[in-house]
Amino acid sequence: MTLKAYVALHGRQFGTLFGLIVLCAVMWILTPHFLTVSNLLNVAEQTAIIAIIAAGMTFVIITAGIDLSVGSVLAFSGVVLASLLQKGVPLVPALAIGIGVGFFTGVLNGLLITIGRLPPFIATLGMMSVARGAALLYTGGRPISGFSDSFRYLATGKPLGIPMPVLAMLAIFFMAYFLLTKTKLGRYTYAIGGNEEATILSGVNVRLYKTLIYGICGGLAGLAATILTARLNSAQPIAGMNYELDAIAATVIGGTSLMGGEGHVFGTLIGALIIGVLRNGLTLLNISSFAQQIIIGLVIIVAVLLDMALKKSRR
Amino acid sequence: MTLKAYVALHGRQFGTLFGLIVLCAVMWILTPHFLTVSNLLNVAEQTAIIAIIAAGMTFVIITAGIDLSVGSVLAFSGVVLASLLQKGVPLVPALAIGIGVGFFTGVLNGLLITIGRLPPFIATLGMMSVARGAALLYTGGRPISGFSDSFRYLATGKPLGIPMPVLAMLAIFFMAYFLLTKTKLGRYTYAIGGNEEATILSGVNVRLYKTLIYGICGGLAGLAATILTARLNSAQPIAGMNYELDAIAATVIGGTSLMGGEGHVFGTLIGALIIGVLRNGLTLLNISSFAQQIIIGLVIIVAVLLDMALKKSRR
Amino acid sequence: RNQATSDGRPTIALVVKTLNNPFFNDMQKGAEEAAKSLNVHLLVQAAEREVDVEKQMQIIENLIESKVSALCITPSGSKEIIPAIVKANKAGIPVVILDTRVNPEALAAANGKIAAFIGSDNLEGGRLAGELMVRTLGGKGKVAILEGIPGHETGDSRLKGFRQAVAGSPGIQIVSSQTANWERDQGYTVFQNMLQAHPDIQGLFACSDLMALGAVEAIRAAGKTGKITVIGFDAFSEAREAVRKGEMTATVAQFPADMGKIGVESAARLLKGERIQEEVTVKIQLITRDNLNSNKP
Amino acid sequence: MENNLALQMRAIRKTFPGVVALNNVDFDLRRGEVHILLGENGAGKSTLMKILSGAYQKDSGKILLNNREIEIKNPRHSCELGIGIIYQELNLVPHLSAAENIFLGREPAAFGLIDKKRMNQSAQRLLAGLGMDFDPQRLVRELSIAEQQMVEIAKAISLDARILIMDEPTSALTEREIKELFARIRLLKSDGVSIIYISHRMEELFEIGDRVTVLRDGNWVGTHNIAEVTKPELIRMMVNRELTQQFPKIKAPRGREVLRVEGLSRNDALTRISFSLYEGEILGISGLLGSGRTELARAIFGLDKIDAGSIQVKGRLQKITSPRQAINLGFGFLTEDRKTQGLVLPLSVQENICLPSVERFSRFGVVSNSEETEAAGRFLKDLRIKATGLGQRVIYLSGGNQQKVVLSKWLCSNGNILIFDEPTRGIDVGSKAEIYQLMNQLTAAGTAILMISSDLPEILGMSDRILVMHQGRINGEFSAADATQEQILHCALGEAA
Ligand SMILES: Nc1ncnc2c1ncn2[C@@H]1O[C@H](COP(=O)(O)OP(=O)(O)OP(=O)(O)O)[C@@H](O)[C@H]1O
Ligand SMILES: Nc1ncnc2c1ncn2[C@@H]1O[C@H](COP(=O)(O)OP(=O)(O)OP(=O)(O)O)[C@@H](O)[C@H]1O
Numbered sequence A, B: 001m002t003l004k005a006y007v008a009l010h011g012r013q014f015g016t017l018f019g020l021i022v023l024c025a026v027m028w029i030l031t032p033h034f035l036t037v038s039n040l041l042n043v044a045e046q047t048a049i050i051a052i053i054a055a056g057m058t059f060v061i062i063t064a065g066i067d068l069s070v071g072s073v074l075a076f077s078g079v080v081l082a083s084l085l086q087k088g089v090p091l092v093p094a095l096a097i098g099i100g101v102g103f104f105t106g107v108l109n110g111l112l113i114t115i116g117r118l119p120p121f122i123a124t125l126g127m128m129s130v131a132r133g134a135a136l137l138y139t140g141g142r143p144i145s146g147f148s149d150s151f152r153y154l155a156t157g158k159p160l161g162i163p164m165p166v167l168a169m170l171a172i173f174f175m176a177y178f179l180l181t182k183t184k185l186g187r188y189t190y191a192i193g194g195n196e197e198a199t200i201l202s203g204v205n206v207r208l209y210k211t212l213i214y215g216i217c218g219g220l221a222g223l224a225a226t227i228l229t230a231r232l233n234s235a236q237p238i239a240g241m242n243y244e245l246d247a248i249a250a251t252v253i254g255g256t257s258l259m260g261g262e263g264h265v266f267g268t269l270i271g272a273l274i275i276g277v278l279r280n281g282l283t284l285l286n287i288s289s290f291a292q293q294i295i296i297g298l299v300i301i302v303a304v305l306l307d308m309a310l311k312k313s314r315r
Numbered sequence C: 001r002n003q004a005t006s007d008g009r010p011t012i013a014l015v016v017k018t019l020n021n022p023f024f025n026d027m028q029k030g031a032e033e034a035a036k037s038l039n040v041h042l043l044v045q046a047a048e049r050e051v052d053v054e055k056q057m058q059i060i061e062n063l064i065e066s067k068v069s070a071l072c073i074t075p076s077g078s079k080e081i082i083p084a085i086v087k088a089n090k091a092g093i094p095v096v097i098l099d100t101r102v103n104p105e106a107l108a109a110a111n112g113k114i115a116a117f118i119g120s121d122n123l124e125g126g127r128l129a130g131e132l133m134v135r136t137l138g139g140k141g142k143v144a145i146l147e148g149i150p151g152h153e154t155g156d157s158r159l160k161g162f163r164q165a166v167a168g169s170p171g172i173q174i175v176s177s178q179t180a181n182w183e184r185d186q187g188y189t190v191f192q193n194m195l196q197a198h199p200d201i202q203g204l205f206a207c208s209d210l211m212a213l214g215a216v217e218a219i220r221a222a223g224k225t226g227k228i229t230v231i232g233f234d235a236f237s238e239a240r241e242a243v244r245k246g247e248m249t250a251t252v253a254q255f256p257a258d259m260g261k262i263g264v265e266s267a268a269r270l271l272k273g274e275r276i277q278e279e280v281t282v283k284i285q286l287i288t289r290d291n292l293n294s295n296k297p
Numbered sequence D: 001m002e003n004n005l006a007l008q009m010r011a012i013r014k015t016f017p018g019v020v021a022l023n024n025v026d027f028d029l030r031r032g033e034v035h036i037l038l039g040e041n042g043a044g045k046s047t048l049m050k051i052l053s054g055a056y057q058k059d060s061g062k063i064l065l066n067n068r069e070i071e072i073k074n075p076r077h078s079c080e081l082g083i084g085i086i087y088q089e090l091n092l093v094p095h096l097s098a099a100e101n102i103f104l105g106r107e108p109a110a111f112g113l114i115d116k117k118r119m120n121q122s123a124q125r126l127l128a129g130l131g132m133d134f135d136p137q138r139l140v141r142e143l144s145i146a147e148q149q150m151v152e153i154a155k156a157i158s159l160d161a162r163i164l165i166m167d168e169p170t171s172a173l174t175e176r177e178i179k180e181l182f183a184r185i186r187l188l189k190s191d192g193v194s195i196i197y198i199s200h201r202m203e204e205l206f207e208i209g210d211r212v213t214v215l216r217d218g219n220w221v222g223t224h225n226i227a228e229v230t231k232p233e234l235i236r237m238m239v240n241r242e243l244t245q246q247f248p249k250i251k252a253p254r255g256r257e258v259l260r261v262e263g264l265s266r267n268d269a270l271t272r273i274s275f276s277l278y279e280g281e282i283l284g285i286s287g288l289l290g291s292g293r294t295e296l297a298r299a300i301f302g303l304d305k306i307d308a309g310s311i312q313v314k315g316r317l318q319k320i321t322s323p324r325q326a327i328n329l330g331f332g333f334l335t336e337d338r339k340t341q342g343l344v345l346p347l348s349v350q351e352n353i354c355l356p357s358v359e360r361f362s363r364f365g366v367v368s369n370s371e372e373t374e375a376a377g378r379f380l381k382d383l384r385i386k387a388t389g390l391g392q393r394v395i396y397l398s399g400g401n402q403q404k405v406v407l408s409k410w411l412c413s414n415g416n417i418l419i420f421d422e423p424t425r426g427i428d429v430g431s432k433a434e435i436y437q438l439m440n441q442l443t444a445a446g447t448a449i450l451m452i453s454s455d456l457p458e459i460l461g462m463s464d465r466i467l468v469m470h471q472g473r474i475n476g477e478f479s480a481a482d483a484t485q486e487q488i489l490h491c492a493l494g495e496a497a
């Protein structure tokens, strides 16, 4: 493929990337603290948790679904993991169970949607409430704190100077990219979102794949829980509130359509970074959290408005 | 229409009503405090605010849209109204402006969706953040409290022994029912949700009507703000958080499909009452808020699961 | 080593839990006054939501990046904030903790250091409220509690103090204890429902004034104003007004403005290389109708 | 004899709420034959085929494949059994490429990794075999309906099925593609593939069919060798009454000019189009797929922006920018795709029919139910729409009956310049004749009709004048009285008229 054809095909992602670059340039002009290696790593690290959740959300949204439960699932996975660690369960099995809890909650979402025929919004809205309640009940509302250094290394480690959460984020995005573009699972993800009925009639086991996709989304929320717990050295039952909104925003800013059938996972990464850079830059500029909310809301709106305008002009 | 035909046509609503009755019966068995006139009025009063918002949400959801901004819009309308009242603006103009602020924010949502071609989820997600930030910025984060008795009568008054919020709720639902079933606006609401393109091709000014519908939804959030402010004798910039989720849940439990094109506003009222009765009953039973969250999540899931099963069996 | 602002003044950052709560607004005001009189530059930041400790940690990280001279923090989580404190330690930025205590064992385990803690004793406040409740009810009666969000150090201490104080009086029966999530409208609804289940409730302790004020409206709606002993916490101006009108019996005053002021003063003195007191207990006081006017915040 | 049967369906019964779609229907299929399935709209043809493809489950009855009884559980199962189907309604994923659609669910892959190159090459070959030369990497949503239909056909063929079901594959095709398709069908037949073919175009049956089975109201009426029956006989079996004329054209007196289009251009799609339309006239527009006929209709109706040119309506220059405005000027536009553009599927028959006319039936914004019922009821009767009542949701109607609802919608709105884009697509002969009668009545009353159609006999049979489009231009004009199919086809292929 020629470069030009490539740009034409992925124009949307370049648009988002361009937006990110402009944003960075503006921050660089406004504050000297922004463009330093340590601050950029800081931004990447802060973005990692939302970005990892958003990677899973991208799969779900491409199928024309949505997952509102990720924040609660994160909390639930986190407290389960933390309680296991505190009971002395070794690291690897504890991690496997913690992430597994996320995966299975996701699968449960998937089953409600495929077998129970619930709209994803409703199934995951219900699960959001149930998983949050479960996390609170499990812990009696109290955080679980204090872990071994080997566990904390998952968030505090810096092999080659790069924070672990950033490495995890990059690994997840390359895997997600591979899954979405090269494999059957990816193809069916797009097909289900584009026309579910036609996909069923083509003989694809849509129930299986959809369930799996919600499982992946839940599993990534579990992974995010691991990093968050290690980072805060504490698992809170009230962690992750409203993360679903940030993850959805990152996905949509990154060019994935809520109508399903289209989207790119690297766009999502850029979307998450845009939100991260904004939050970071606005704090560096000492803009109040009130004004930050307004600005972030406007950025979501303007990003997608521009996207729509571009799409229209390209047709 | 014969009774039988009527029941067949509105079977879905009777199903929800039946659910509400069963729930009430269970509560009645479990606690003697539930089935008293004063408690039932309490439930109705507590439900009124969410129900009024959900009435507007029903219009929006029938058009296959969604409005995530209602909670924030409520807060913003509330603080504007409160600041006007405190500045000595007379009741009627202050109310008009307060509700008007909600209406115009809704119209802004509508314009972003129709002219800007944003998906409703995104437009209102952005607005959710912007309106919340605006409410906080406007007040510096502080509540505005203390109003005249004439204003407070809007929440505390009990003409004929029925609390004002309940009267307002009933009035709104009858109006909404009339609008949806008897008028052009209602017909177009369903048509837009059923097939927007076909509706445009039929010569309907879809942009106008959609914008109006989001305006109505915002205006009802403004009305809810009035009642909430009068009820608490205080307008808070952080009021109404997560109300959108309750309103959506009420609408969907009431049988309105998120896919658009179908729905009944009285179903929504019943849906809101189900949530209200649950919250009330569980508190009467002194069930912890953790368990309450789990139960409410399960009720949302089970209600819609039953609905889907019924629909399937009816085809 | 620490970067000063362009005009040469040091920069002190105050990171509160949230700015949409009058308590922290007052703290901000006290801090601003101190900053002005000491001629230091003050930044005030907060997360959108009071319990969002991850956001608070990000804000602190960002402030460390922007090389502030000192940090004053009211932790959103008393253990969760420790990694952020450690980061500040590593960057050589002194940390002063306000209002909510950091868990000392966890801090020690993480090798973290704080320069000072400035706050009031929430446990003591809860105890004061409990004792007043016992006294007002004559040692006998049904009492309800509105809790804050569970797992919150401040709320938990207040609750614990209150329960300890009433535990000694077997005549006091706690009939219902539910969270209203620090929110005014939930305070209204939850207490309305409690009244329904227990119409003979004689006392209410709310872990914050916001919830208490919501409950006051529920009491008014039930026509029971003045018949129920309502004790809140924080002593907002609105709550004081309610005490004056007899709608509330008392509220436990903390003095957030003092905390803000002392916090900034301590940080400024640290930056000048002076030694400071490692623990300052800001007074805590029951505000009743009797001492209402003698104790402005 | 028995072992020559690829498939037998015995006493198949299927009900939907309030409808018996199939009532003990028998059907059998020989190896290597093209078996035509014929019947009015709603007779149950598609339902029978969907049972075979696993999309629906039968209530009772038996299915024997190669003399072995089987239960078809789902679409995947049916695929595995060697049954391929082209559904009546397009079933493609618009966001995927043609190649990806063709191989959806059967991607050439190793270890879950898709071999894109091989897939695109195979798709290219398949499409070429159908005379299509577009790039298989193009997204389906960018293809015209006809091209999409060819993708569906390629997809079904690629299954290497032993039994191939085609449910109205030609309703969106023009003569050229139909020829290619038939050539392909003959090839498959010679390989021993059995084909079930459904169409409402009677000419096709005799060209391609071996045997024919007729259904009526869910009942089996008869099975015959094509060679032994005549068209009128078949029609009688289908509709249970005599149909005198297939194209009952009555020429109406030509009145004044109601529409004058001059030099209309839009992007690359339309170039300097000029023509006039008169009261009482049916102006047919013919052309190959993608020749720009639909684009022209959309431009006139105010849906797409015009770059140059003018439109005069009843002598007055108009700038039409929205359908609303077009409707107010007396236009009506029956679109070619009823599912996505014509109908609001969850709404009732009445609500759909009255949608463009709600304004007329309301006072102060309140809609009069009785007026609506009266108006819609008339069309239900006049057009013999097969529905349980005005309140039935159109989603439950058969394709042909849905088309009649769309038609009623524009008749109800009292338009006097009607644009019909493929008005009888998927409509049975009986109903077609009714629709033609209706067009006669309309023109007699002075209505002007612009009829876009890919059905040449229809164009010739019903038009007064015929415009032929080629690559966005008008390449020729004919008087229907003296034009022939060959002339029009040549003109459509781009040769000078
Ligand atoms: N999903 C469904 N739900 C309810 N009724 C249905 C459904 N599908 C078909 N029907 C009804 O079953 C009958 C047969 O429909 P079918 O689609 O098989 O007709 P058809 O012969 O293919 O007609 P056409 O030529 O119009 O395509 C019709 O009366 C139709 O209304
Ligand atoms: N949605 C679309 N997106 C992109 N191109 C389109 C779209 N619809 C049509 N086209 C292209 O526009 C041109 C004109 O199409 P149009 O539908 O007007 O032709 P037509 O003569 O009506 O043919 P038919 O209806 O038989 O397909 C064709 O090249 C077609 O491929």
Ligand SMILES: [Mg+2]
Pocket: D045, D046, D047, D088, D167, D398, D399
């Ligand atoms: Mg059919």
Ligand SMILES: [Mg+2]
Pocket: D293, D294, D295, D336, D421
């Ligand atoms: Mg066309």
